[in-house]
Amino acid sequence: MAGVSVATVSRVLNKPTVVSKATRENVERAIETLKFVPSSSARAINSGRTRLVGALIPTLDHAIFSRFIDAMEVQLDASGLSLIVATTGYDADRELDKTKRLLNIGVEGLIVSGIARADGFQELVERHQVPVIATSCFEPDHGIPSIGYDNFQVGKDAVDHLRSLGHSNIAILSGPIADNDRTRGRLSGALTAGEAVQTVLEAELSFSSAAETSRKILTETPNVTAFLCLSDVLAQGALLYLSKIGVQVPRDISVIGIDDLPSSASFNPPLTSIHLPVVDMGKEAAAAITQWIEADIEPSSKKLEAEIRDRGSTIQV
Amino acid sequence: MAGVSVATVSRVLNKPTVVSKATRENVERAIETLKFVPSSSARAINSGRTRLVGALIPTLDHAIFSRFIDAMEVQLDASGLSLIVATTGYDADRELDKTKRLLNIGVEGLIVSGIARADGFQELVERHQVPVIATSCFEPDHGIPSIGYDNFQVGKDAVDHLRSLGHSNIAILSGPIADNDRTRGRLSGALTAGEAVQTVLEAELSFSSAAETSRKILTETPNVTAFLCLSDVLAQGALLYLSKIGVQVPRDISVIGIDDLPSSASFNPPLTSIHLPVVDMGKEAAAAITQWIEADIEPSSKKLEAEIRDRGSTIQV
DNA sequence: ACAGTGTTTGAAACTAGTTACATGAGTCAA
DNA sequence: TTGACTCATGTAACTAGTTTCAAACACTGT
Known part of the structure; x- marks a missing residue:
């Protein structure tokens, strides 16, 4: 339509400066009227880039x-x-x-x-x-x-924080571990506390599962003084559950999370957490x-x- | 390497049945040793599909x-x-x-x-x-x-719910409205309540902004009996803030959200919300x-x- | 033995572009 | 006037495949 070869069209598209003004404008006009769109695949095949x-x-x-x-x-x-x-x-x-x-x-x-x-x-x-x-x-x-x-360090940091506050009856609330080496790493780190860890329970990453698992912890190991939650979602869920049943955080039980979601700072009480960047x-x-x-x-x-x-x-x- | 033409390789890749077993295996062996990978761009250029x-x-x-x-x-x-x-x-x-x-x-x-x-x-x-x-x-x-x-209907449903409960002093907590016709639609729907809407305030979609805006609402229009939050994030943030300052929901103030995030059902109290599928x-x-x-x-x-x-x-x- | 049929395969055209090279026109100084 | 040079553009090779067509060949039935 512009009366030029495909090579010239290609030049107009890629190095417009090497094409004379007249032909360039001709081609551009044709591109406009034909609503021509170069094929990304054809370009990719030449550049080898996607x-x-x-x-x-x-x-x-x-x-x-x-x-x-x-x-x-x-x-x-x-x-x-x-x-x-x-x-x-x-x-x-x-x-x-x-x-x-x-x-x-x-x-x-x-x-x-x-x-x-x-x-x-x-x-x-x-x-x-x-x-x-x-x-x-x-x-x-x-x-x-x-x-x-x-992740190991993160888990260890969290448990060390609790230990430094004197907690020696800690419950760990873990997310799913299957096909998840990150959570496994955190757990290993947390388990460096040895005897201080009373129990480890796995929960789904939801408030409801966190609540249910928190209930289980309180029933099975009522002497725990701290929850270490390997994800903030679990910590937030635990916070909501504990508040609901009248357990006061941190007076009755301390809760620490890992992730530091933006929402965690606004919880009641504001959640102590390991900030992950x-x-x-x-x-x-x-x-x-x-x-x-x-x-x-x-x-x-x-x-x-x-x-x-x-x-x-x-x-x- | 397999001693065949590219056409045959293409056939092995796309319609293996039309190629004789012997050549097919030859080609497959060559593909394996050469770690040959067909170019997606070259395929796309032929099929016209990405x-x-x-x-x-x-x-x-x-x-x-x-x-x-x-x-x-x-x-x-x-x-x-x-x-x-x-x-x-x-x-x-x-x-x-x-x-x-x-x-x-x-x-x-x-x-x-x-x-x-x-x-x-x-x-x-x-x-x-x-x-x-x-x-x-x-x-x-x-x-x-x-x-x-x-969205209009959704906003209207939410405000109608509050009205059906007798609320006539409603505060609307909206998300950002700029370049967001969804929120604007919800707001229009909510504003069908006319006089019953005491105030409309815009907040960022975060707990902290929701808290700050809730505070503003209670200061500026202390007579409101209900918060209509156009997103659950805002409603959850409001819930946390109100709980923190000792305002009881729903006794003192009713709160309704829109979205129905999975977490909303686990809040204290469980959040009434318009479920969006x-x-x-x-x-x-x-x-x-x-x-x-x-x-x-x-x-x-x-x-x-x-x-x-x-x-x-x-x-x- | 020969025609008809089916199976494999390669050659070549095709997809839609990019790019190296060649060619022709125009400009300028010797 | 001519050689040197630049500028613009077309030709053709190239990217990496797919697909059509035709040819080569084996096998079957008459």
């Missing part, structure tokens, strides 16, 4: 992951990369399926949660030669770079994978510091 | 959207479609930028929130000829199909865009019923 990054996360239905993904998406966007989200439902096999899917789509990098992978994952990634970064954990000796906090983690992970993809600079593992936010829900025993 | 769907949402940092996205992702996955998430931060211009990005990537469909779009959006999608479905609203007369609840909405929207993409069947707008969950936080005045 500018897509895949994120494999357990679920979005949990504030901690959605804030992380949100931060990643914003950071990647700044480098012209787009994020494909794939949820695995804490299931290692589903993670493997989704990994295949993402690699088939042609993602140029993968972000995963934790360090444990299903058999075959490593081979898949090697075959596609795609950068992988693990997050939500810090495991420098596992082959793939990890950017995150040390998930927003920073999202930014750092996104920046690292960008560097790796664009400049082939493999990042080294990076430990992000988690620190306690001592609020009103824990007290000297 | 199997990608884009979702434009205000933020993931809000349970209501992340649950919606989670449900969509699961449903799309079942049809072999993948989801690219783009967040707009409630900003119409950023939404337009992200739309361009998604269309350049080659998404085959778009899911958007609400019906109001920046200038130029319509032209962009028409140019790319991509199906678009609006969610979180029901606006059958706006050109693009919408799958969601009627976001998980169903995610599934329905995903199924509809799949049908549209795969079979060119344009869906008609669908209204999903929102219904009140009458719990303990509202009472006869």
Whole structure:
């Protein structure tokens, strides 16, 4: 329609300066009238680039992951990369399926949660030669770079805080442990308190499950003076349950969480929690994978510091 | 390496039955040793398909959207479609930028929130000829199909509930209204109560902002007997604040929310809320865009019923 | 023995672009 | 006037596959 070759159209689209003004305007007019849109696939086939990054996360239905993904998406966007989200439902096999899917789509990098992978994952990634970064954990000796906090340390920090306040009858409220090395790490850290841990119970990551499990703890081990909840969702659920049945926090029972959700500071009482820098983690992970993809600079593992936010829900025993 | 033409390799990959067993195994062996991976872009260029769907949402940092996205992702996955998430931060211009990005990537469909779009959006999608479905609203007369609840009705249902309990001094706690036609719709519905609405205040979607705004309401209009919160986050924040300052809900003040987050049923007291079927909405929207993409069947707008969950936080005045 | 049929396979055209190279026109100084 | 040079543009090769068509071959029935 513009009476030029496809090469010239390509130039108008990519290096408009090398085309004479007259032809450029001709082509632009034709593009406008024809509502021409260049095919992304055809461009990708030439550049060998898709500018897509895949994120494999357990679920979005949990504030901690959605804030992380949100931060990643914003950071990647700044480098012209787009994020494909794939949820695995804490299931290692589903993670493997989704990994295949993402690699088939042609993602140029993968972000995963934790360090444990299903058999075959490593081979898949090697075959596609795609950068992988693990997050939500810090495991420098596992082959793939990890950017995150040390879950063992986090669990230990939480229990140490309780011990420093004199608690020696602690109940641990854990999230699901299956296919979840992050929670397992936290639990190991918490169990360094040894005898001081009276009981460990597993709950779903919901207020109702936290309430039910709190009830169980109080029935089975009524002498506990502190709840250590491995996620803030559980701690918030426990706080609500304890308040409902008239147990006063922290007077009767201290409660500490891990995550430090933004909402935790506004609870009654404000929840003491180990702050996990998930927003920073999202930014750092996104920046690292960008560097790796664009400049082939493999990042080294990076430990992000988690620190306690001592609020009103824990007290000297 | 297998001593065959590329055509035969292509056949082994796509229609293995038409290739003789001997050559097939030869090719498969070569694929294995070479760790050959077919290029997704080259495939896409032939099929004209990317199997990608884009979702434009205000933020993931809000349970209501992340649950919606989670449900969509699961449903799309079942049809072999993948989801690219783009967040707009409630900003119409950023939404337009992200739309361009998604269309350049080659998404085959778009899911958007609400019906109001920046200038130029319509032209962009028409140019790319991509199906678009609006969610979180029901606006059958706006050109693009919408799958969601009627925000006006939802706001009206909430205020009608309060009125039916005899409340005639109602405070409305709204979320941000800028670039958010969903909240505006709810507010219009709530304002049908006319004189009964004493005050309308806008808050950020956080517990702390909800607390601060609740404080303001009690100072400025101490005679209110009910809080109508246009999001559960605000209602939960209000509940926590009121409890902290010793105001009893529902004895002193009734509180009703909109969203019905899973956590709301476990609050103290359990929060009365208008249940919004976001998980169903995610599934329905995903199924509809799949049908549209795969079979060119344009869906008609669908209204999903929102219904009140009458719990303990509202009472006869 | 020969025609008809079915099975495999490769050659070549095709998808929609990018890019190296060549060509032709126009400008300018020797 | 001519050689040197720049500028703009087309030609054709190239990206990595899919698909159509035709050819080669084996097998069957007459």
